Amino acid sequence: MSPPPDARRTAYRICPLCEACCGLELRLDGERVVSIRGHDGDVLSAGYVCPKAVALRDLHDDPDRLRQPLLKRGGSFEPVSWDAAFDEIERRLMPLLQTHGRDAVGLVLGNPIVHKLGLSLYVPRLVKALGTRNVFSASTLDQMPKHVSCGLMFGHPLSVPVPDIGRCDWLLVIGANPIVSNGSMWTVPGFRDRARALRARGARLTVIDPRRTETARVADAHHFIRPGGDVYLLAAMARTLFDEGLVRLGRLQPHVAGLDALRDALSPFTPEFAQARSGVGADTVRRLTRELAAAERGCVYGRIGTCTQPFGSAASWLVDVLNLLSGHLDENGGAMFPKAPALAGNTQGKPGVGRGLVTGRHRSRVSGAPEVLGELPMGCLAEEIETPGDGQVRALITVAGNPVLSAPNGERLSRALDSLAFMVSVDIYVNETTRHADVILPGLSPLEEMHYDVAFAQLAHRNVARASAAVLEPAPAHLPEWQTLLRLAAIAQGRGPRADVCAWDDELLAAEVAKHAGAHAGAVLAALGGQAGPARWIDLALRSGPYGDGFGLRPGGVTLARTLAAPAGIDLGPLEPRLPEALRTPSGKIEAAPAVLLGELARAAAQPPASTPAAALLLVGRRDVRSNNSWMHNLPVLAKGPQRCTLLMHPADAATRGLADGDVARVRAGARTIDAPVAISDDLMPGVVSLPHGWGHDLPGAQLRVAREQPGANLNALLDESLRDPLSGTAVLGGVAVRVERVGAA
Numbered sequence: 001m002s003p004p005p006d007a008r009r010t011a012y013r014i015c016p017l018c019e020a021c022c023g024l025e026l027r028l029d030g031e032r033v034v035s036i037r038g039h040d041g042d043v044l045s046a047g048y049v050c051p052k053a054v055a056l057r058d059l060h061d062d063p064d065r066l067r068q069p070l071l072k073r074g075g076s077f078e079p080v081s082w083d084a085a086f087d088e089i090e091r092r093l094m095p096l097l098q099t100h101g102r103d104a105v106g107l108v109l110g111n112p113i114v115h116k117l118g119l120s121l122y123v124p125r126l127v128k129a130l131g132t133r134n135v136f137s138a139s140t141l142d143q144m145p146k147h148v149s150c151g152l153m154f155g156h157p158l159s160v161p162v163p164d165i166g167r168c169d170w171l172l173v174i175g176a177n178p179i180v181s182n183g184s185m186w187t188v189p190g191f192r193d194r195a196r197a198l199r200a201r202g203a204r205l206t207v208i209d210p211r212r213t214e215t216a217r218v219a220d221a222h223h224f225i226r227p228g229g230d231v232y233l234l235a236a237m238a239r240t241l242f243d244e245g246l247v248r249l250g251r252l253q254p255h256v257a258g259l260d261a262l263r264d265a266l267s268p269f270t271p272e273f274a275q276a277r278s279g280v281g282a283d284t285v286r287r288l289t290r291e292l293a294a295a296e297r298g299c300v301y302g303r304i305g306t307c308t309q310p311f312g313s314a315a316s317w318l319v320d321v322l323n324l325l326s327g328h329l330d331e332n333g334g335a336m337f338p339k340a341p342a343l344a345g346n347t348q349g350k351p352g353v354g355r356g357l358v359t360g361r362h363r364s365r366v367s368g369a370p371e372v373l374g375e376l377p378m379g380c381l382a383e384e385i386e387t388p389g390d391g392q393v394r395a396l397i398t399v400a401g402n403p404v405l406s407a408p409n410g411e412r413l414s415r416a417l418d419s420l421a422f423m424v425s426v427d428i429y430v431n432e433t434t435r436h437a438d439v440i441l442p443g444l445s446p447l448e449e450m451h452y453d454v455a456f457a458q459l460a461h462r463n464v465a466r467a468s469a470a471v472l473e474p475a476p477a478h479l480p481e482w483q484t485l486l487r488l489a490a491i492a493q494g495r496g497p498r499a500d501v502c503a504w505d506d507e508l509l510a511a512e513v514a515k516h517a518g519a520h521a522g523a524v525l526a527a528l529g530g531q532a533g534p535a536r537w538i539d540l541a542l543r544s545g546p547y548g549d550g551f552g553l554r555p556g557g558v559t560l561a562r563t564l565a566a567p568a569g570i571d572l573g574p575l576e577p578r579l580p581e582a583l584r585t586p587s588g589k590i591e592a593a594p595a596v597l598l599g600e601l602a603r604a605a606a607q608p609p610a611s612t613p614a615a616a617l618l619l620v621g622r623r624d625v626r627s628n629n630s631w632m633h634n635l636p637v638l639a640k641g642p643q644r645c646t647l648l649m650h651p652a653d654a655a656t657r658g659l660a661d662g663d664v665a666r667v668r669a670g671a672r673t674i675d676a677p678v679a680i681s682d683d684l685m686p687g688v689v690s691l692p693h694g695w696g697h698d699l700p701g702a703q704l705r706v707a708r709e710q711p712g713a714n715l716n717a718l719l720d721e722s723l724r725d726p727l728s729g730t731a732v733l734g735g736v737a738v739r740v741e742r743v744g745a746a
C-alpha cells in the first residue's frame with residue numbers, strides 16, 4: 001500500500017558531520033528518509049555535498065546506535081531507564097568527589113560536540129559544575145595551536161582569519177587537504193569547485209604537503225615538505241619579506257606591535273637554513289615569498305599538518321605573520337575575519353581591546369603541562385589516571401569522544417580506563433572507548449534535533465545565518481543531550497539525580513538576561529518564551545548579536561524564527577575588513593611577536609639540520625572522504641568498497657624493503673607494531689609513509705558490527721603520547737620515525 005500523499009515532504013537540514021556544514025535537502029515519507037541531496041539554494045554550500053551526507057540515514061537507522069541508557073553489571077551492558085542511570089551516577093560519583101575533591105573527576109570532550117548544538121551549548125555548564133582541572137579534549141589532537149597563536153596575536157582564540165577564496169588570486173595551502181577533509185578551521189563547502197573557479201580566473205593555487213594530495217592535484221604547484229619542517233619554511237618566507245623590502249602593512253600599520261622584535265627573531269632563518277630542515281629548496285622559498293608579496297589578493301592557509309607537530313603553535317602563528325607582513329591580512333581576497341551572527345568572542349564586549357589569551361593558569365599534575373583554554377593535553381590523560389596522589393583522576397566522563405582510537409597510545413589509555421573507579425560516557429555507541437564505561441547515556445540522532453553551528457559561523461567563507469529545525473520526531477522518552485548534560489551537572493553540584501533541569505535552565509537564562517538587559521529583562525524573557533533549551537539560547541544570542549533585531553530595537557534584524565523560516569539560510573554578505581574592531585588584545589594591537597612564540601622560534605633555530613634515523617621512514621596521517629575520524633566506519637554506505645586503511649609508500653622505499661602493492665607491512669615504533677596493507681604510490685615524498693587514523697575496530701567489547709568486518713590498523717597505537725607542541729599541549733601526530741618490514745603477501 002502506498003502511503004498517503006501528504007506523508008511525503010521535503011525538509012532542509014545542515015549536515016552536522018564535518019566543518020563544511022553543507023545544506024541538505026531531505027525527501028521524507030512520514031518518518032522515513034527517502035533521499036538526501038545537496039540543497040542547491042543554500043547560501044553557503046549551493047548544493048555541494050560529499051558521500052557522508054547520505055550516511056545520516058544509515059546513522060539514524062543503525063541498529064548499533066544506542067537508544068537507551070546502558071548500565072554495566074557483571075561486566076556486560078544492560079539497558080536501563082534514564083532515572084536508574086542517573087541514580088547510579090549519583091551513587092558512585094558523589095563519594096569520589098566528596099572524598100577526593102573536584103579534580104578526581106576527569107572530563108574528555110570529543111569532536112562531535114562542536115557539531116551538535118545541545119552539546120556545544122551545555123558542555124560548558126558541565127565543565128563549570130564539575131569544577132575539575134582535569135579537562136581533556138580533541139583540541140589537543142588537532143587545532144589548539146591555532147587557538148593559541150590567534151589568541152596571542154588577535155586576542156581571542158576563535159579570531160582565526162580564513163581565506164577569502166571567492167576573491168583571492170594567490171592561495172598557498174600548507175598541511176591541509178580540503179578536497180578530502182572539506183576544510184577545517186575554514187568552513188568552505190565545495191572546495192574543489194571553488195579552487196576550479198579560482199584557477200579559471202587566473203589565480204594561482206600552491207600546495208605544500210609531504211604527499212601529492214587530492215588538493216595538490218588540482219593546484220598549479222605542489223612542493224614536498226619534510227614533516228615538521230613548516231616552522232622553518234614559513235619563518236624563512238617571513239625573513240625573506242624583510243630582506244627583500246617586501247613588507248607592506250598598509251592600513252594596518254598603526255595597529256601592529258612587535259615588528260622589530262619579529263624581524264630580529266627571524267634572522268637565523270635564511271632560505272638555506274630552512275632548506276636543510278624542511279627539504280623545500282631555498283629558491284622555492286624565495287619564489288613563493290615574491291609571489292605572495294606580488295599578489296594583489298593573496299593568502300596563506302595552514303591546517304592540521306601545521307598544527308600536530310613539535311612546533312605547531314609557531315607554525316600556526318607564522319601563517320598569519322605572512323598574511324600580515326604581505327599586506328593580505330584583513331583585506332578583501334586575503335585572510336579575513338568572519339563576523340558571526342551569534343556568540344563570537346570578537347563581536348562581544350568593547351570593540352578593539354580585550355583580555356587577550358592567558359594560558360598556564362594551572363599545570364597538569366604529572367608532566368606540568370600548562371592549561372590552555374581550561375584544558376590539559378589529551379596526551380597527559382593516561383598518566384593522570386595512573387599516577388596516585390592528590391588530584392589523581394579516579395572517575396571519568398567522556399562526551400562524544402573516542403580517545404582509545406583517536407589519541408596516541410590508546411593501549412595505555414585503555415588499561416588506564418580499566419583502572420578507574422567509575423566511568424560515564426555520553427555517546428551513541430559502545431565503541432573502543434565507551435566499552436570501558438559503567439554507564440552510557442546516548443544522544444538523539446542528529447535528524448531528531450534542531451541545529452545551529454556556533455563555531456563554524458565564525459570560520460565561514462561568507463557571513464551567513466543558518467539554522468535547521470528537527471527533521472524527525474525525537475524518539476519518545478529519549479532525553480535530549482542538553483538535558484543529559486544538565487542532569488550530570490546537577491549531580492555534580494549536589495542538586496541530585498532527579499533535579500528539575502528545565503527549571504534550572506530557566507534560572508540560568510533569567511540570570512544571563514538580567515546581566516545584559518537590565519530593566520528590559522522581563523520583556524526579553526517574554527520574547528524568548530515558548531522555546532526551550534538550546535533554541536532559546538541561540539535565539540537570545542542571534543537577537544542580541546551583530547545582525548540581530550535587538551528585541552525590537554532593529555526591526556527586521558536576525559532572530560531564530562526568521563533564520564528557521566529561511567531554510568536556504570540568510571546571506572549576510574561577503575567577508576569584510578574588521579580590524580582593529582575585531583581585536584581583543586590588551587594592547588589593542590595586532591601582536592606580531594608574542595614573547596612565547598619568539599621563544600619557540602629560538603628553540604627552532606637551535607635545532608640541527610633534519611636527519612632521519614637510518615632505515616627509518618617518517619609517518620604522517622591521511623583522511624578519506626568516506627570516513628570521519630573514528631566513528632563512521634559502522635555506516636554501511638560509507639563502509640562498503642575497498643579497504644581504505646592502507647600504508648601509502650613511495651616505490652623506492654617499498655623496493656628497498658621488498659614490498660609489493662597489497663603486501664602486508666609491519667610498522668614499528670619502538671616496541672609497538674601494527675600491520676597494514678601497503679599501497680605503493682609516487683605521490684608520497686620518498687622517506688615518508690602515510691596511514692589514516694581512526695581505525696582499529698577489532699578491540700573486544702565494542703559493539704560495532706559493520707566496522708568490525710574491516711577493522712583496519714590503528715595509527716595511534718604507534719604514536720607517543722608524551723610528544724607535544726609545548727605551548728598548546730597538542731600531540732605530535734606526524735613526522736614520527738617508524739620502521740617498516742614485509743610480513744606477508746597480499
Ligand SMILES: Nc1nc2c(c(=O)[nH]1)N[C@H]1C(S)=C(S)[C@@H](COP(=O)(O)OP(=O)(O)OC[C@H]3O[C@@H](n4cnc5c(=O)[nH]c(N)nc54)[C@H](O)[C@@H]3O)O[C@H]1N2
Binds near residue numbers: 112116428433629716
Ligand atoms: N593520528 C591521528 N590522530 C588523530 C587525528 C589525526 O589526524 N591523526 N585527528 C585528530 C582530530 S583532528 C580529531 S578532531 C580527533 C577526533 O577524535 P574524537 O574527538 O575522539 O572523535 P571521534 O574519533 O570522531 O569520536 C567521536 C565520538 O563521538 C561519538 N558520537 C558521534 N555522534 C555523537 C552524538 O551525536 N552524540 C554523542 N554524545 N556522541 C556522538 C562517537 O560514537 C565517538 O565515540 O581525532 C584526532 N586523532
Ligand SMILES: Nc1nc2c(c(=O)[nH]1)N[C@H]1C(S)=C(S)[C@@H](COP(=O)(O)OP(=O)(O)OC[C@H]3O[C@@H](n4cnc5c(=O)[nH]c(N)nc54)[C@H](O)[C@@H]3O)O[C@H]1N2
Binds near residue numbers: 690
Ligand atoms: N573525510 C574526512 N573529512 C574530515 C575528517 C575526516 O576524518 N575525514 N576529519 C575532520 C577533522 S576533525 C579535521 S580536524 C579536519 C582536518 O582537515 P585537514 O587539515 O585538511 O586534514 P588532512 O586531510 O589530514 O590534511 C592534512 C595534510 O597535512 C599533511 N601533513 C602531515 N604532516 C605534515 C607536516 O608536517 N607539514 C605539512 N605541511 N603537511 C603535513 C598530510 O599529508 C595531509 O595531507 O578534517 C575534517 N574533515
Ligand code: SF4
Binds near residue numbers: 015053189
Ligand atoms: S562535506 Fe560532507 S560531511 Fe561535510 S558537511 Fe558537507 S555533506 Fe556533510
Ligand SMILES: [Mo]
Binds near residue numbers: 111138142
Ligand atoms: Mo579535528
